[in-house]
Amino acid sequence: MENFVYCCPTRIVFGKGTIPQLRDLVPSDQHVLITYGGGSIKKNGVYDQVREAFSDHKVSEFGGIEPNPVYETLMKAVEVVKSEGVGFLLAVGGGSTLDGTKFIAAAARYEAGDPWDILSAGGKIESAVPMGTVLTLPATGSEMNAVAVISRESSQEKLAFVSEAVAPKFSILDPETTYSLPENQVRNGVVDAFVHVTEQYLTYPARGTLQDRQAEGILLSLIEEGPRTLKDMKDYDARANFMWCATQALNGLIGCGVPGDFATHMIGHELTAFFGLAHAESLAVVLPSLLRHEKDGKRDKLIQFAKRVWGVTDGSEDEIIEAGVRKTEEFFRSLGMPTRLSEFDVSPDEAADRVKERFTARGTKLGEKQAIGPEEAAEILRASG
């Protein structure tokens, strides 16, 4: 096991009817900016619950944060924070709203230069506006971590930053707020969470005995509860488990002391940037192809995955590995998720060429042993057609 630091201070308030607790979670002397996305929270009652909880607070709003939140939009919110003296940010929505709000929180206090540097040049974040969240779309884990991914329209880039300063002070997770989600967003959330786990689990053995079990526990739970969320859109316990799995998948815990390989996300981000695939769609396309491509480097863990998560018992090592990958692909498809690039009318060869060109320009090397460079990424995409 490798040395690690784990710090996850976000207070999770989980369950039915918890939104009114906002009243006490945010100091009443703070001017709150509520941030949200396309307005679904105004249709499903969440917005009204939030406003009601803040009846004694001074409140402003900033709506319209896009899926894959856009730098240009977020900078408008930064202006609001500065001009109105906002002291607390409350992000209401899914991972994009939460990630965007993390950037707003950091950029509003960033004095060292152009806030884009936070994303492109590792600009150091000294402080941030405190923030909390009301999560309505389980998927990204943003509600309990210090990571955000932001896009820039002008350059078709999608970049991440990490800072403890933007870890939410609290996150309210009420599974009932997810009842109104369209099926494809639930499907996307299950796949996103699943891939977050495999990226911290399917590397090489590092004797993270407990971490492996914790990762497998999330995968097994997603396999059990994911289909239930789609079968009965008001199965509270299915929603609750799905929501908690998605949070646990990327709050740092299962990654403690073990290597990670976020190549699936990094290649997927390019498919979103170039071709507009939803985030989880890009992951479902890349993961199976990547696991087959990296079969040798990940051999021991892929066998463990096939056996412990998918119950595969028979066959040669290669057959066991292939069975595990195939079952993963079948699981995604059973949720209604396409797993081939051609299903999105994207040419695998074009995707391979464009990603290769960008990774070459950036000198990108991915994977737990930096074995996935531009050419390997292109091979993975060509095989994902």
Place this chain on the structure above:
Amino acid sequence: MENFVYCCPTRIVFGKGTIPQLRDLVPSDQHVLITYGGGSIKKNGVYDQVREAFSDHKVSEFGGIEPNPVYETLMKAVEVVKSEGVGFLLAVGGGSTLDGTKFIAAAARYEAGDPWDILSAGGKIESAVPMGTVLTLPATGSEMNAVAVISRESSQEKLAFVSEAVAPKFSILDPETTYSLPENQVRNGVVDAFVHVTEQYLTYPARGTLQDRQAEGILLSLIEEGPRTLKDMKDYDARANFMWCATQALNGLIGCGVPGDFATHMIGHELTAFFGLAHAESLAVVLPSLLRHEKDGKRDKLIQFAKRVWGVTDGSEDEIIEAGVRKTEEFFRSLGMPTRLSEFDVSPDEAADRVKERFTARGTKLGEKQAIGPEEAAEILRASG
């Protein structure tokens, strides 16, 4: 799944050679009181590493905190904190030192009356002296939770309190510091952590699908790595996994949204108070007997436990349950842990009578459905002989 709040803000600094990081973890303008137990830290080099890290800090010391820390001793440390203007407490040792230091932290700032009220009368803790820990004995989970258990000599009582104010700001977990532990302390730690998990897992099904998997993951890891810690006292990865399992077993995570049954601990505390059994020894005696006694109330989870944790496949429900309990008992014994009260020269009948008397006086009812009263506790103890 039940509603829950989860907040676990302690920064975990885990791994080899991490003690020097104390220098930066504690503000250099703070007067630090180092608390410890019987002095083993002076023999194994931990004390020297801590003092070296604090070469620029103002430091005082308070040693001699007992196993099952004693109120009367801790109140002497409270006097030191007050008279010397201590601003930070660093507990160096095992769960007893950590628990004792949590009480010191709270009592030093307790203005509402007699600090004993914190334990006996739910005295509200408004603030506490900030504290950190260097853990040298994995077992209790105190390094990452807000709980402490304190004894009082004058009344033979052992009582707990919970307050977020005493959650450690950080805990340093260096598995190498455990190399010098005597075998029985390692054995005790494995059993203590194991029972912490079963107490949050072996109740009734609450559709905590993920929490069940997380609990099972800790148990499976303890079963795999526990014996390795005893076989090779310098197997770093075994120590690291054991240490991380013990922390995860009682940091609140696996208890989120599911019922708990801490009857094993509560009955065990009395065996310690009356007969001097080590904490884990008392648990190993009580748990198997309690699980058999509560076979019907815990039926579904005991079957799940036997199947998923112990791999039991065949037999009637009762046979499967008994196989799971028997394998648990065999596991404890394989670590060198006695599991019968008579092995400690304690009369089961006497233990039953004394515990029954005390529980009757206190009106104690334990278990996830409050089904374990004085008579049931006595039956459990009589059957544990």
